Amino acid sequence: MVTLPKLNELGFFEIxxxxxxxxxxxxxxxxxxxxxxxxxxxxxxxxxxxGSEKKGSPVKxxxxxxxxxxxxxxxxxxxRPHVVGIFHESLSKTVxxxxxxxxxxxxxxxxxxxxxxxxxxxxxLGGTIAxxxxxxxxxxxxxxxxxAMLGALFRLCDFLDxxxxxSVIRKSLEKKYxxxxxxxxxxxxxxxxxxxxxxxxxxxxxxxPAFVRQDTPMLGYETQPMGGVITNPGNSILKDLSISRAxxxxxxxxxxxxxxxxxDNVCPDFCFVWEEQPDKKGRPQMFLQGIDYQYCKGCLKxxxxxxxxxxxxxxxxxxxxxxxxxxxxxxxxxH
Numbered sequence: 001m002v003t004l005p006k007l008n009e010l011g012f013f014e015i016x017x018x019x020x021x022x023x024x025x026x027x028x029x030x031x032x033x034x035x036x037x038x039x040x041x042x043x044x045x046x047x048x049x050x051g052s053e054k055k056g057s058p059v060k061x062x063x064x065x066x067x068x069x070x071x072x073x074x075x076x077x078x079x080r081p082h083v084v085g086i087f088h089e090s091l092s093k094t095v096x097x098x099x100x101x102x103x104x105x106x107x108x109x110x111x112x113x114x115x116x117x118x119x120x121x122x123x124x125l126g127g128t129i130a131x132x133x134x135x136x137x138x139x140x141x142x143x144x145x146x147x148a149m150l151g152a153l154f155r156l157c158d159f160l161d162x163x164x165x166x167s168v169i170r171k172s173l174e175k176k177y178x179x180x181x182x183x184x185x186x187x188x189x190x191x192x193x194x195x196x197x198x199x200x201x202x203x204x205x206x207x208x209p210a211f212v213r214q215d216t217p218m219l220g221y222e223t224q225p226m227g228g229v230i231t232n233p234g235n236s237i238l239k240d241l242s243i244s245r246a247x248x249x250x251x252x253x254x255x256x257x258x259x260x261x262x263x264d265n266v267c268p269d270f271c272f273v274w275e276e277q278p279d280k281k282g283r284p285q286m287f288l289q290g291i292d293y294q295y296c297k298g299c300l301k302x303x304x305x306x307x308x309x310x311x312x313x314x315x316x317x318x319x320x321x322x323x324x325x326x327x328x329x330x331x332x333x334x335h
Contacts, residue, residue: 002040002041002042002159003159004042004065004066004067004159005082005158005159006082006104007066008080008082010074011066011067011070012064012065012066012070012072012074013064013065013066013082014062014063014064014065014078014080014081014082014083015029015032015062015063015064015065015078015081015082015083015084015085015153015157016060016061016062016063016077016078016081016083016084016085017029017059017060017061017062017063017084017085017087017149018058018059018060018084018085018086018087018088018091018095018097019058019059019060019061019085019086019087019088019091020056020057020058020059020087020088020091020243020244020246021050021056021057021058021059022056022246023059023087023088023144023145023146023246024087024144024145024146024147025048025059025060025061025085025087025146025149026048026050026059026061027146027172028061028085028146028149028150028153029046029047029048029061029062029063030046031150031165031168031169031172032046032063032150032153032160032165033045033046033063033065034046034168035154035160035161035164035165035167035168036063036065036160038164038167038168039160039161039163039164039165039167039168040159040160040161040164041068042065042066042067042068043065043066043067043068043070043071043072044063044064044065044066044072045063045064045072045075046061046062046063046064047061047062047075048060048061048062049062049077056241056243056244056245056246056297057244058091058094058095058243060077060078062077062078063078064078077214079099079100079211079213079214080100080101080102080211081100081101081105082102082105082106083105083106083107083108083153083156083157084097084098084101084105084106084107084108085108085149085152085153086107086108086109086110087110087134087145087146087149088110088243088246089109089110089111089113089118089121090242090243090245091243092121092122093240093242093243094240094243095243097122098122098124099212099214100211101127101208102127102208103125103126103127103202103208104126104127104128105127105128106127106128106130106156106197107122107124107127107128107129107130108130108131108132108149108152108153108156108195109122109129109130109131109132110132110133110134110135110145110148110149111131111132111133112131112133112136113131113318114131115129115130115131115196115197115198115200116198118131119200124200125200125202125203125206125208125209126200126201126202126203126206126208127199127200128197128198128199128200129197129198129200130152130155130156130195130196130197131195131196131197132148132149132151132152132191132194132195132196133148133194134148134149134152134191135246135247135315136315137187137190137191137194138187138247139247139315141183141186141187141190142183143180143183143184143186143187144184144187145246145247147169147184147187147188147191148187148188148190148191149191150165150188150191151187151188151189151190151191151192151193151195152191152192152194152195154188154192155191155192155193155195156195156197162188162192165188166185166188169181169184169185169188170185236270237330239294239295240294241269241294241295241296241297242293242294242296242297242321244297244298245296245297245298245316246298247298247315247316248298248300248313248314248315248316249293249296249298249300249313249314249316249320249321250291250296250298250300250302250303250311250312250313250314251311251312251313251314251324252288252290252291252310252311252324253309253310253311253312254288254290254310256308256309256310257288257308257310258307258308258310259285259286259287259288260307260308261274261286261288262302262305262306262307263288263302263305263306263311264288264302265305266301266302266304266305267301267302268299268301269295269296269297270292270295270328271291271292271293271295271296271302272288272290272291272292272302273288273289273290273291273292273326273327273328273329274286274287274288274289275287275289289326290324290325290326291324291325291326292325292326292327292328293321293322293324293325294325294327295328296321298316300313
């Protein structure tokens with residue numbers, strides 16, 4: 001009989017997956033729970049929570065395991081996870097992806113950074129950080145990020161049987177997508193074998209941040225500004241869509257651009273920055289200056305529309321967007 005490594009006060013081992021729509025976290029959670037039930041004889045449940053049901057929106061998948069003598073009657077979101085799987089590293093800019101973790105929780109991140117760099121970026125005090133380049137693996141294997149993340153999760157959760165997961169993958173794909181079974185299994189294997197991890201002890205004299213329920217309002221009668229002023233209004237100028245990019249982004253080569261505006265015609269998010277300048281004959285014409293990556297969600301429609309290869313798709317590298325961003329000139333906006 002499988003023994004779970006840790007249990008909370010209700011007898012559950014809990015996992016939370018932090019992702020964006022399009023990376024397959026919802027399906028990964030269901031497959032993970034199914035593998036635990038069929039392969040390890042555990043009781044398990046999986047469900048997801050998300051806002052707008054579209055690609056790029058933040059998504060959470062919640063998984064609970066317990067022994068088969070315990071009934072699962074709790075379907076509230078997982079707020080104190082023993083394992084967190086972060087499918088999109090940039091989520092940490094806008095979402096507290098490590099909220100509620102214990103000092104010995106496991107945090108798996110889809111990244112090519114080192115555990116030390118991620119500890120600093122996410123302001124993690126203690127715990128184990130595991131890293132796998134799931135995006136790179138999925139691009140090389142022509143498969144999806146969720147399969148590589150599942151492989152890494154099975155390496156970290158050694159009470160689960162990887163062979164059971166492979167059976168679930170085959171059952172889920174072989175009828176409708178038989179050609180995807182081989183790449184999915186290879187991606188899963190690489191995620192399992194290529195994950196690295198490092199444990200950080202909680203510094204002496206420090207404590208993990210106090211747990212705050214996710215339904216606790218940020219602004220209340222004691223904390224709201226004078227007059228009820230909305231300090232962070234939502235609008236299309238102040239928005240930041242960079243967390244919606246799923247690993248790829250457009251690169252702009254000015255020397256190949258003919259300023260035809262085909263890219264701007266298909267861009268859904270007003271990413272391209274133009275400026276009126278005189279052409280060779282002195283006539284006014286609009287010239288493309290660059291891309292404002294704050295508004296780019298990596299859909300790559302512009303790359304497919306460009307007739308001269310002035311726009312190309314490339315793997316997103318840390319810092320590239322900030323270094324090559326051409327900001328819009330909004331006179332009435334304050335960033």
